[in-house]
Amino acid sequence: MAGEKGPRRIGMREVARVAGVSVSTVANVLSRPTIVAPETRRRVEQAIRGVGYVPSGPARQLRGVPSPLVGSLILDLANPFYAELNRGIEDRLAEAGCLLLACSTDQQPGKEQRILRLLQEQAVRGIIVAPASPDPTPLLEVSRRGTPVVLIDQPRGRLDLCSVAVDHTLGGRLAAEHLISLGHRRIAYLGGTVDPDPVAERREGLRLALAAAGLDTRRSLVDIRMALHPPPLAHAAEAAVEQILAARPRPTAVVCVNDTAALGLLGGLQAAGLRVPADMSVVGYDDLPFAARLAPPLTTVNQPKYELGRAAADLLLDEARPDHTHRGIRFQPSLVVRASTAPPPAGKRSQR
Amino acid sequence: MAGEKGPRRIGMREVARVAGVSVSTVANVLSRPTIVAPETRRRVEQAIRGVGYVPSGPARQLRGVPSPLVGSLILDLANPFYAELNRGIEDRLAEAGCLLLACSTDQQPGKEQRILRLLQEQAVRGIIVAPASPDPTPLLEVSRRGTPVVLIDQPRGRLDLCSVAVDHTLGGRLAAEHLISLGHRRIAYLGGTVDPDPVAERREGLRLALAAAGLDTRRSLVDIRMALHPPPLAHAAEAAVEQILAARPRPTAVVCVNDTAALGLLGGLQAAGLRVPADMSVVGYDDLPFAARLAPPLTTVNQPKYELGRAAADLLLDEARPDHTHRGIRFQPSLVVRASTAPPPAGKRSQR
DNA sequence: ATGAAAGCGCTAACAT
DNA sequence: ATGTTAGCGCTTTCAT
Numbered sequence: 001m002a003g004e005k006g007p008r009r010i011g012m013r014e015v016a017r018v019a020g021v022s023v024s025t026v027a028n029v030l031s032r033p034t035i036v037a038p039e040t041r042r043r044v045e046q047a048i049r050g051v052g053y054v055p056s057g058p059a060r061q062l063r064g065v066p067s068p069l070v071g072s073l074i075l076d077l078a079n080p081f082y083a084e085l086n087r088g089i090e091d092r093l094a095e096a097g098c099l100l101l102a103c104s105t106d107q108q109p110g111k112e113q114r115i116l117r118l119l120q121e122q123a124v125r126g127i128i129v130a131p132a133s134p135d136p137t138p139l140l141e142v143s144r145r146g147t148p149v150v151l152i153d154q155p156r157g158r159l160d161l162c163s164v165a166v167d168h169t170l171g172g173r174l175a176a177e178h179l180i181s182l183g184h185r186r187i188a189y190l191g192g193t194v195d196p197d198p199v200a201e202r203r204e205g206l207r208l209a210l211a212a213a214g215l216d217t218r219r220s221l222v223d224i225r226m227a228l229h230p231p232p233l234a235h236a237a238e239a240a241v242e243q244i245l246a247a248r249p250r251p252t253a254v255v256c257v258n259d260t261a262a263l264g265l266l267g268g269l270q271a272a273g274l275r276v277p278a279d280m281s282v283v284g285y286d287d288l289p290f291a292a293r294l295a296p297p298l299t300t301v302n303q304p305k306y307e308l309g310r311a312a313a314d315l316l317l318d319e320a321r322p323d324h325t326h327r328g329i330r331f332q333p334s335l336v337v338r339a340s341t342a343p344p345p346a347g348k349r350s351q352r
Numbered sequence: 353m354a355g356e357k358g359p360r361r362i363g364m365r366e367v368a369r370v371a372g373v374s375v376s377t378v379a380n381v382l383s384r385p386t387i388v389a390p391e392t393r394r395r396v397e398q399a400i401r402g403v404g405y406v407p408s409g410p411a412r413q414l415r416g417v418p419s420p421l422v423g424s425l426i427l428d429l430a431n432p433f434y435a436e437l438n439r440g441i442e443d444r445l446a447e448a449g450c451l452l453l454a455c456s457t458d459q460q461p462g463k464e465q466r467i468l469r470l471l472q473e474q475a476v477r478g479i480i481v482a483p484a485s486p487d488p489t490p491l492l493e494v495s496r497r498g499t500p501v502v503l504i505d506q507p508r509g510r511l512d513l514c515s516v517a518v519d520h521t522l523g524g525r526l527a528a529e530h531l532i533s534l535g536h537r538r539i540a541y542l543g544g545t546v547d548p549d550p551v552a553e554r555r556e557g558l559r560l561a562l563a564a565a566g567l568d569t570r571r572s573l574v575d576i577r578m579a580l581h582p583p584p585l586a587h588a589a590e591a592a593v594e595q596i597l598a599a600r601p602r603p604t605a606v607v608c609v610n611d612t613a614a615l616g617l618l619g620g621l622q623a624a625g626l627r628v629p630a631d632m633s634v635v636g637y638d639d640l641p642f643a644a645r646l647a648p649p650l651t652t653v654n655q656p657k658y659e660l661g662r663a664a665a666d667l668l669l670d671e672a673r674p675d676h677t678h679r680g681i682r683f684q685p686s687l688v689v690r691a692s693t694a695p696p697p698a699g700k701r702s703q704r
Numbered sequence: 705a706t707g708a709a710a711g712c713g714c715t716a717a718c719a720t
Numbered sequence: 721a722t723g724t725t726a727g728c729g730c731t732t733t734c735a736t
Contacts, residue, residue: 009729011728011729011730012729012730013729023729023730023731024731024732027730027731027732031731055729055730056728056729056730058728058729058730059728059729059730059731060729060730060731061730062728062729062730062731063729063730063731063732064731065730065731
C-alpha cells in the first residue's frame with residue numbers, strides 16, 4: 001500500500017537494483033553489450049523490460065552524446081511548399097534516428113531570432129534554415145558557436161555554411177523563354193512587396209530572358225507587388241488582377257511567385273471575364289499537387305521540394321563527421337507546360 | 353593568441369568567473385533577478401552578454417524543469433490538412449515558449465511506436481497524436497508513464513485522455529442531406545481500403561442520412577475503396593472513376609474522403625467525358641484552400657483545421673496545471689456549397 | 705566481467 | 721546578498 005510513490009521516472013539506478021548489478025553494468029549492456037557476461041546481460045535486459053525503462057535523452061546529452069533533434073526554420077509550416085520540404089527533411093532524419101523540430105518564422109526576423117535562441121538552448125544537432133532576415137550575421141554566429149547551420153533555398157554565396165538551393169534565375173528564364181516563344185512581349189511578374197532573395201532571382205531570370213530576346217525590359221517586364229501580410233496569398237493575387245489589367249502597355253502573360261498566387265489569379269481573371277489562356281497566359285511556380293488539376297491545368301516551374309529537404313538534412317547530418325567540409329548544392333528547376341499558357345490574343349502578338 | 357581553445361560550450365561557470373561571482377548568483381540573476389544587488393546583477397548581465405552565454409536546456413531538464421518540447425504525431429506532415437493543423441499547434445505552443453516536434457507516421461503502427469519511444473526519451477512535455485494504430489494501449493501506457501497524451505481527430509471515448517475531434521458523423525450527414533435534397537438517390541462514398549476511425553464515421557453519417565430519408569442504404573450507398581499506398585491519393589481517386597461508373601445502379605453523386613481525392617476524381621471524371629455537376633455531383637472533405645478555386649469550385653465539408661491544432665495544444669499545455677482534468681473537445685464541421693453539386697441528370701432523379 | 709567514482713550544467717535548499 | 725553543496729541520470733575512465 002506504500003509502494004506507489006507517484007509515477008516518478010525510472011532510471012538506470014532502478015534497473016540496476018532489480019537486476020542486482022551496478023549502474024555501469026546496465027550502461028554497458030546498453031552501449032557495449034558484448035563485454036557483458038551473457039547471463040548478466042540477460043538479467044539486465046529482463047529488468048529493463050520489467051520496469052519499463054526508457055533512457056533519458058537530456059542526461060545523455062549532458063554527458064556529451066549528440067542530440068537527435070534538428071531544427072527547421074522555414075517561412076510557414078502550413079505552406080504546401082515548405083510542408084513537402086519538411087517531409088523530405090523528416091524522412092532523411094528518420095534514417096539517422098533523428099527528429100524534426102519544425103518552426104515557422106512568417107518571414108519575421110524577430111521570430112527567427114527568438115527561435116534560433118530556443119533551438120540553441122536545446123542544444124540541437126543542427127539547424128536548417130530558410131532565412132527570414134537578409135542579414136546573415138545571426139546565422140553565422142550560431143554556426144560559430146557550435147550549432148551547424150544549413151541554408152535552404154538560398155545560395156551560400158561567400159558564406160562559410162552548407163546550403164541547398166534552386167537556381168531560380170533559371171526558373172525565371174525558363175518561364176520567360178516559354179512565353180516569349182509563344183509570342184508574348186509584355187510579361188507581368190506577380191510578386192510580394194518584400195522580396196526574400198529567391199524571389200528576386202526569379203524576376204532577374206525573367207529580365208535576362210527578355211533582354212536576351214532583344215526586348216526592352218523597362219517596357220516588357222511589368223512588376224506587380226502584392227501585400228503578403230496578412231495571408232491568404234490567394235486573395236491578394238485575386239485582388240492584383242486590377243493592377244495587372246491597368247498596366248500600360250497591358251501584359252499578355254503573368255508569371256506568379258508561386259502556384260498559390262496563380263490559383264488566386266486564375267480566380268480573379270475569371271471574375272474579370274478574361275479567359276485563360278486565350279486572353280491571358282498564366283505561369284505558376286513550385287508545381288504543387290493541385291497545379292495539374294486546376295482549370296486550366298497550370299503551366300508552372302517545378303521545384304524538387306522533397307529532394308531539397310532530403311539534401312539539406314543530408315548535409316546537416318554530415319556536419320557531424322570529422323572530415324566534413326561545407327558544400328553548396330544547387331538543384332535545377334524545370335518547366336512544366338500545361339494548359340494555362342498559349343499565344344497572346346491575335347493583334348497583340350507583334351504590337352510594340 | 354592562446355585563448356582560442358575550440359568552441360567548447362560556455363556555461364554558468366564561465367559567466368560566474370568573468371563576473372567574479374558564484375554560479376548560484378548567476379543562477380539567481382536568471383531566475384530571481386530581484387534578490388540580487390543591482391550592481392552585482394549588472395555585472396553578471398554584462399558577463400552573460402560578453403561571453404555569449406546560452407543556458408543549457410538539457411541540464412535544466414535534468415534538474416526537473418519541464419521540457420519546452422511537444423511532439424505531434426500525425427499521418428503526414430506534407431498533407432495540407434495536417435500541415436495546417438500543425439500550424440495551429442505551433443502557434444499555440446509559441447505563446448507558451450514551446451517548440452513543435454513534428455512527426456509523420458504514414459499510418460504505420462510500427463513507425464508510431466518508434467517515434468513514441470524517441471519522444472519519451474526526449475522527455476517531451478507531451479504528445480499530440482492522431483493514432484495510426486487502432487489499439488490505444490501504447491498511448492495509454494505512454495500517458496501512464498508520465499508523458500501527457502492528447503488525442504486528435506479521434507474522440508476519446510472511454511479513454512482517460514484529453515482529445516480534440518470533429519464530429520464526422522455530422523459531416524457525413526451534412527454532405528448526404530445536401531445531395532438528397534438535390535434529388536440524389538444513389539451516392540458513392542470514395543474512401544480508402546483501411547479506415548482510420550474518423551473516416552468510417554463519415555460513411556456512417558452518410559448511411560444515417562440516407563436511412564432517415566427512407567432509402568435502403570444497401571442500394572443507395574455505394575462503397576468504393578482505393579488503395580492508399582503508395583500515394584499520391586489524387587491518382588488513386590482518378591483511377592477509381594472506373595469503379596464508380598461500373599457500379600449498378602450507377603451513383604449520381606460521389607462523396608470523397610477528402611479534397612485531394614475529390615481533386616483526382618474531378619480529373620478522372622473529366623477524362624471519362626462526364627461533366628461535373630451536370631452528369632455527376634462531387635463533394636469533398638476538409639475545405640483546403642484550393643477547393644474554392646477548382647473547376648468547378650468544390651462543394652465540400654469544412655473542418656476547422658487550424659483551430660483543431662490550437663485546441664489540442666491548449667489542452668496539452670493545460671496538462672501541466674495541478675488542477676487539470678481530462679477533457680474531450682468536439683468541433684462541428686460545416687457544409688460549404690459551391691458548384692460541384694447539382695440535381696442529378698433528368699430521368700435519374702426519381703428512378704429507383 | 706563488474707563496480708566505484710567523477711562530472712556534464714544546472715537548480716534549489718541551506719549556510720553564511 | 722551571496723556562496724556552498726548536493727544531486728538530476730547518464731557515460732566513462734579506472735580500479736578490482
